[in-house]
Amino acid sequence: MERKNILLIGFMGTGKSTVSARLKKELDMKEVDTDMLIEKRQGMTISDIFAQKGEEAFRNMETELLKELKSERNLIISCGGGMALRDENAAVMKEAGTVVWLTAEPETILERVKHDDSRPLLRGNKNVEFIGNLLEQRYSKYKAAADVAVATDCRTVKDICGEIIRKVCEK
Numbered sequence: 699m700e701r702k703n704i705l706l707i708g709f710m711g712t713g714k715s716t717v718s719a720r721l722k723k724e725l726d727m728k729e730v731d732t733d734m735l736i737e738k739r740q741g742m743t744i745s746d747i748f749a750q751k752g753e754e755a756f757r758n759m760e761t762e763l764l765k766e767l768k769s770e771r772n773l774i775i776s777c778g779g780g781m782a783l784r785d786e787n788a789a790v791m792k793e794a795g796t797v798v799w800l801t802a803e804p805e806t807i808l809e810r811v812k813h814d815d816s817r818p819l820l821r822g823n824k825n826v827e828f829i830g831n832l833l834e835q836r837y838s839k840y841k842a843a844a845d846v847a848v849a850t851d852c853r854t855v856k857d858i859c860g861e862i863i864r865k866v867c868e869k
């Protein structure tokens with residue numbers, strides 16, 4: 699069956715990639731990770747894109763990619779954590795499919811990202827205060843972009859996916 703796309707949004711470390719991998723199998727859909735696709739096309743890591751081309755250039759790449767994916771079907775689109783920040787992107791997302799916002803507390807996020815150095819925005823900033831502040835700044839953007847929200851703290855990926863599938867079907 700050809701399904702409407704599911705877009706996963708949320709802060710870094712809210713489990714988008716893990717959830718995407720399981721949803722893909724459970725729903726027999728294809729998976730696109732926007733960070734991975736941008737890295738592949740640019741032949742550079744996200745950190746190098748930020749360092750050499752700047753964050754604005756990366757954000758433009760995200761917007762372009764989202765517009766490209768909008769007309770596809772049957773995709774789980776795992777979006778980079780900043781994708782929902784541009785109002786323009788949020789509008790394209792709503793047209794592209796059902797937008798699922800994964801949430802987590804700053805303490806949970808820190809636990810999940812603390813051994814990973816691939817995220818330029820968290821370099822030297824891996825503490826609950828920084829994460830909490832950035833999360834607060836972004837909160838209203840994620841909320842506005844989302845069709846449904848699913849909390850991920852202290853839950854198994856199976857449980858989280860079960861809730862997503864229920865909520866997406868209800869939409």
Ligand code: S3P
Binds near residue numbers: 818819
């Ligand atoms: C970013 C999140 C990252 C990546 C980039 C910027 C952000 O994606 O796109 O480092 O601004 O929140 P993940 O959420 O997959 O870590």
